[in-house]
Amino acid sequence: MKKGCKFGTHRVIEPKGTLPQPAWKIDNNMDIFDNEILINVETLNIDSASFTQIKEQADGDVEKIKEIMLDIVEKRGKHHNPVTGSGGMLIGTIEKIGPDLEGNIDLKVGDKIATLVSLSLTPLRIDNIKEVRKDIDQVDIDGKAILFESGIYAVIPDDIPQNLALSVLDVAGAPAQTAKLVKPGDTVLVIGGTGKSGMLCLYEAKKRAGVTGKVICLGHSEKSLDRVRKVGLADEYVVADATKPVEVMERVSEVTDGEMADITINCVNVPNTEMSSILATKDDGLIYFFSMATSFTKAALGAEGVGMDTTMIIGNGYTKGHAQIALEIMRESKELRELYEELYA
């Protein structure tokens, strides 16, 4: 065997010099390198944008869907939809661990894992497509995949149903970062606190800010706020449109006696909420943008335009231990788990 690059560049076929994700084609030969992991794949969770496109192209025909999927993997060595550019994730069991990694990681042969890196960079071989579950974007296959040394994954626990675990893992970076950023006594605002990532952030924020802190949930409707109120995730509940900075500033000012937030976590799924986040936060505060709808220039120029010295962090979806932190919430809070099962699993 031989040692590969930890980021998988040794498997890039074309164009050379790029990383596996942007590469057009990667090598899906299943003889692993010394620092790779071989997975026996059970289910592909295709990214929703990608699967919608494939379904359309196939006119909803299952055999046609299978053909398209096989063709993508045949051409690219990975399930990287050439139209949408997106991937998805997979579930499978560990079949083999390269000798360089054996003993250095918390995995053993037979463990059931979900990969948390995109299918758009994961070497994949499909031997047979067994079942296409069109309504939930899941496809069961016989096949193998490879995880690079830098690849992230989560062991699927026995005590949490698989679909609930997947829902939580999808947004695990947000509560884990919240847990790392919030200190006792902080005033924490979660914009989009009523959503899938937002509620987990509220939970962690309340735990870390403690009794001397204040956690504010900002949602778009009384209906969604009521759901969160019942579980008691926040100290204050605010209805506002996050795309209206002056409105958000006034509402947050009211519930903080004009002090504003020390830390703002942005978990919305709509664009144009940078300015609201900035105005709701103290001058020397910190904003964590988890929302993928965030615009770099709107945030940078927005803060400068109002002379705010706010630290603004790009929401990296990964942080060490994020899967454990997020899954643990489902064990700690019965109420939140029930709500999550109802809404997302």
Add this chain to the structure above:
Amino acid sequence: MKKGCKFGTHRVIEPKGTLPQPAWKIDNNMDIFDNEILINVETLNIDSASFTQIKEQADGDVEKIKEIMLDIVEKRGKHHNPVTGSGGMLIGTIEKIGPDLEGNIDLKVGDKIATLVSLSLTPLRIDNIKEVRKDIDQVDIDGKAILFESGIYAVIPDDIPQNLALSVLDVAGAPAQTAKLVKPGDTVLVIGGTGKSGMLCLYEAKKRAGVTGKVICLGHSEKSLDRVRKVGLADEYVVADATKPVEVMERVSEVTDGEMADITINCVNVPNTEMSSILATKDDGLIYFFSMATSFTKAALGAEGVGMDTTMIIGNGYTKGHAQIALEIMRESKELRELYEELYA
């Protein structure tokens, strides 16, 4: 008099509920509120994209340029180019300071300042356009402008020529943030270290990282690196294309014995350099993206894709004391000042 909103929302005419920058029209009545500052304007420094558009529309005719500029301010109450969306900055002397601010800020009547917030949000009245300096995007006028309480500015010092000061102030946020982030012993990489903002960052990085640290300048050509080498701004000089992550990773690995950078400052002016920044930085390191060509999603998904826990900061152009920090470099380093005068003033 009366107290206005510190961000100037009290001057927004339409649409109501927005901030002065995105607003279509703001009130340019020159009776100041208690927390505003009145400026006697001397020169407008029109944003280069905006001025190019105006010159084109006017077919280069100076009288036509004047007409277009007067028309913009007449319609919007600010010099906010409706085609490019951009503004610029202005130079003038303080004429009046609102009673709420008097004594609380480091300004007095008669001080000559440059506003560091965009003209696209600054209430402006032009009484007369005196001279259009077409080649350097500067326009001398008789007129007044207003600075809001949140507005940022820099006093133009006596000992630094005005155009040199303006060049430095344009990128002042980058060295000031560098000064705040770098600690003794750090390995600091400046990508685009051969440019206007990059050289100032190198200077601050070297000062803060000290003899136990290591400062690496990454530039695109030997020619521009040679310029920086002569001034001795870095400990290591690396030629690489910042849009090629594997190349950058290998070069930085060579000069750091595989350790990579604790802090990376991205000062390039081209897109697609997020991945290089991530791979050049330690897993628990920090990246400061000053480049406006940064893509939020490319940074967030890029780091996740390679399982890196890197902290990534959105380069807010403003940080407290940024003007002083940047101007001070021109006093401290004769060599850098000479290079700056040659290249940018």
